[in-house]
Amino acid sequence: MTESLKHELLALALDIAKSTSEILVNQRPTNMAVESKSTPVDLVTEMDKKAEEHIVQRVQEVRHNDTFLGEEGTAHVVKNPSNVRWIIDPIDGTVNYFYNNPYWAISIGIEIDGEIAVGVVAAPLLHEVFYAVKDEGAFVEHDSKKSKLKTNFGATLDKALVATGFGYDPERRKKQGAALAEMVVNARDTRRAGAASIDFCYVAAGRLDAYYEYGLYPWDFSAGALIVTEAGGRVGGLNGQKLGGDWSLASNADLFEVLNKEVSRLNDKYFN
Ligand code: IPD
Numbered sequence: 001m002t003e004s005l006k007h008e009l010l011a012l013a014l015d016i017a018k019s020t021s022e023i024l025v026n027q028r029p030t031n032m033a034v035e036s037k038s039t040p041v042d043l044v045t046e047m048d049k050k051a052e053e054h055i056v057q058r059v060q061e062v063r064h065n066d067t068f069l070g071e072e073g074t075a076h077v078v079k080n081p082s083n084v085r086w087i088i089d090p091i092d093g094t095v096n097y098f099y100n101n102p103y104w105a106i107s108i109g110i111e112i113d114g115e116i117a118v119g120v121v122a123a124p125l126l127h128e129v130f131y132a133v134k135d136e137g138a139f140v141e142h143d144s145k146k147s148k149l150k151t152n153f154g155a156t157l158d159k160a161l162v163a164t165g166f167g168y169d170p171e172r173r174k175k176q177g178a179a180l181a182e183m184v185v186n187a188r189d190t191r192r193a194g195a196a197s198i199d200f201c202y203v204a205a206g207r208l209d210a211y212y213e214y215g216l217y218p219w220d221f222s223a224g225a226l227i228v229t230e231a232g233g234r235v236g237g238l239n240g241q242k243l244g245g246d247w248s249l250a251s252n253a254d255l256f257e258v259l260n261k262e263v264s265r266l267n268d269k270y271f272n
Contacts, residue, residue, distance in 0.1 A: 005084075005112065005117075006112070006117050006118055006133050006134065006136075007133070009084065009110050009112075009117070009118045010118045010120070010131065010133055012058075012059070012062065012063075013108045013110060013118055013120040013131075014120055014129065014131065015058075016054075016055055016058045016059065016108065017106050017108060017120050017122035017129060018122070018129075019054065019058065020051050020054055020055055020090065020106050020122070021106060021122050021124035023047075023050065023051060023054055024047055024051055024091065024097070024106070024124065025124050025125070027047070027050075028047060028097075028100075029046070029047075032045050032046060032047065032098060033045065033046040034046070034098060037168075038168050038169065039168045039169055039170070041095075041168050042168035043094050043095055043098055044072065044094065045091070045094060045097065045098055047090075047091065047097065048071070048072050048090050048091045048094055049072050049090075051090035051091060051106065052070045052071070052072040052088060052090040054090075055070075055086070055088050055090060055106075055108070056068055056070065056086075056088075059086055063082070063084065064078075065078055065079075065080055065081055065082035065084075066078070066081075066082050066084040066085065066086060067081045067082070067084070067085045067086070068085065068086045068087075068088060069085060069086070069087045069088070069218060069219065070086075070087075070088040070089075070090065070219065071088065071089045071090065071092075071217065071219045072090060083112055083113045084110060084111065084112055085110070085111040085114075086108060086109075086110055087108070087109040087110070087111065087116075087218050087219050087222040087223070088107070088108055088109075088219055089105075089106070089107040089197060089219035089220060090106060091104055091105075091106065092104060092105045092106070092107045092121075092195045092196060092197040092198070092219070092220060093105060093194050093195030093197075093198070095194060096193075096194045096195060101194070102123070102125030102126055103123070103126070103193045103194055103195050103198060104123065104125070104194075104195050104198075105121050105122055105123040105195050105197045105198050105201075106120075106121070106122045106124075107119075107120075107121050107197035107219060107220070107222070107223045107224065108120045108121075108223055109218070109219075109222025109223040109225075109226065111222075115134070116134070116222050116223075116225070116226045117133065117134045117226075118131075118132070118133055118134070118226070119131060119132045119138075119222065119223030119224065119225070119226035119227050119230075120223055121197045121198065121200070121201050121223050121224055121227065123195075123198055123201075126198075127142055127143050128140055128141065128142050128201075129141045130149070130201040130204065130205075130224075130227050131227070132149075132204075132226045132227040132229075132230035132231070133230070134226065134230070135230075136230070137149075137230050137231075138204050138226075138227045138228075138230035138231040140201070140205060149201075149204045149205050149206075149227065149230070149231035150204075150205075150206060150231055150232055151203060151204060151206055151228065151231050151232045151233035151251075151252040151253065152206040152209050152252045153252060153254055154209065154252065154254055154255060155254040155255050155257075155258055156255075156258065157186050157187050157255070157258050157259070157262055158186065158187065158188060159188055159209075160187050160188055160209035160210050160251075160255055160259075161187070161188050161189055161190075161191065161208050161209050161210075162183060162187040162188075162189075162190050162191070162208070162209060162210045162211070162212070162259075163190065163191040163192065163193065163199045163202065163203075163208050163210070163211045163212075164176070164180055164183065164190065164191075164192055164211065164212055164213050165192060165194065165196050165199065165213040165216075166192070166213075167214065167215045172214065172215060175214070175270045175271050176213075176214060178270045179214075179263075179266040179267075179269075179270050179271075180192075182266060183262070183266070186262065187210075188209075191208065196211075196213060196216055196220040196221060196224065196248075197220060197221070197223060197224045198224075199211040199213075199224070199250075200221060200223075200224025200225060200227060200228050200235075200250050201224055201227050201228075203228050203231075203233055203250045203251060203252070204224075204227045204228045204230075204231035204233060205231070206252075209251060209252055209255055210249070210250065210251035210252070210255055210259045211248075211249070211250045211251070212247065212248065212249045212250075212259065212263050213247070213248050214246055214247055214267075214271065215246065216243075216244075216248045218244060220248075221235075221243055221244075221248050224250070225243055225248075225250065228250045232252070232253060233250060233251060233252050233253055233256075234249075234250070234251060234252075234253050234256040235248070235249065235250045236249055236256070236260075237249070238260065238263060238264055238267060239260065239264055246267075246271070247263060247267065249263060
């Protein structure tokens with residue numbers, strides 16, 4: 001993995017996140033065209049599609065052979081694919097965006113040779129851009145002021161602020177709700193803010209101790225997971241599995257095994 005390629009990709013991703021942010025903020029329609037996807041509550045707005053198209057077009061202007069995995073599934077045919085793949089959620093937190101609740105983000109993870117090398121999560125209405133390059137640390141820029149990200153310490157669940165999220169399928173939500181009813185008793189407190197990519201970044205920033213969710217997709221976690229590990233935290237699936245299976249877990253490094261044990265117990269009780 002060449003250093004110059006990683007830096008070139010980071011610069012491009014940051015620039016694209018900026019232009020996409022401008023589109024999503026400045027062109028947000030008051031009466032937004034919206035459709036439902038997997039279930040009636042799973043929304044896709046005209047702006048999700050517009051933003052994904054913009055991101056793909058901007059990449060293709062300068063990198064003709066890269067491939068894409070995007071939440072909105074924009075079609076891209078590449079004859080001679082390069083070793084670079086862009087994993088994109090044009091609006092993570094679509095429901096928040098629809099309601100003009102500021103907790104939404106553009107999430108861009110970039111793989112080189114199948115491994116995430118760059119992650120950018122831009123939250124325009126929070127005035128923050130989180131980013132990481134593999135082996136080079138994780139950072140946040142808040143109104144152009146740059147700080148290094150570092151996860152919290154502490155290995156006890158009852159002292160941990162733990163976030164989660166829900167999928168869109170009602171049967172799955174019942175299980176997730178039942179599990180959360182136990183987590184809220186066993187943790188210091190819980191949060192459900194509505195954008196997985198930002199939840200990962202908040203773990204990286206020490207604003208949360210942990211995050212767990214059943215049923216995420218690569219576009220939800222690819223960028224955020226790199227940002228957590230580069231900030232000194234741990235990510236993974238359940239019981240040693242990789243991210244991208246049923247469960248996604250992220251926490252400060254001290255807490256990870258404790259979180260895994262608790263989620264494993266909840267999994268056995270509610271998800272089997
Ligand atoms: C959703 C958000 C939410 C999480 C859901 C995701 P979307 O992404 O990240 O926080 O709980 O599982 O699907 O649909 O807004 O891109």
